[in-house]
Amino acid sequence: MGDKVLNHKFNNRYVTRGVRLELPPEMQIILWSMVDENIKKGLPMDYLQIFELKPVYLDDIKMQEISHKQEQPRRTNTFAFETDNPISAKIFIIDSIEYSTMMFNYEY
Numbered sequence: 001m002g003d004k005v006l007n008h009k010f011n012n013r014y015v016t017r018g019v020r021l022e023l024p025p026e027m028q029i030i031l032w033s034m035v036d037e038n039i040k041k042g043l044p045m046d047y048l049q050i051f052e053l054k055p056v057y058l059d060d061i062k063m064q065e066i067s068h069k070q071e072q073p074r075r076t077n078t079f080a081f082e083t084d085n086p087i088s089a090k091i092f093i094i095d096s097i098e099y100s101t102m103m104f105n106y107e108y
Helices: 017-022 025-040
Strands: 013-015 048-058 061-070 075-082 089-095 100-104
Touching: 017 100, 025 048, 025 061, 025 089, 025 100
Parallel strands: 013 100
Antiparallel strands: 048 061, 048 089, 061 075, 089 100
């Protein structure tokens, strides 16, 4: 996946119609925040950020697992939190320098 590595803020942010209609606003905020945290730490950012969301269960507790990945430089961060409505999806955030767009993988 990409060879363009970015170190700037993802300023102008957009979501596709699919994300706007199907991904809860709280989850959108979490995903943007994960990108922001890496930028804040000064980590090099690939133009393509990949998020894999899946439900997991700890005993009888419903959890949302989010795996945040990029190819260049290769990095993966995974965490989970308790929620009543876990989601299964693959989300991309693509940065074109002028703006960033959050979309489902099938909208790419």
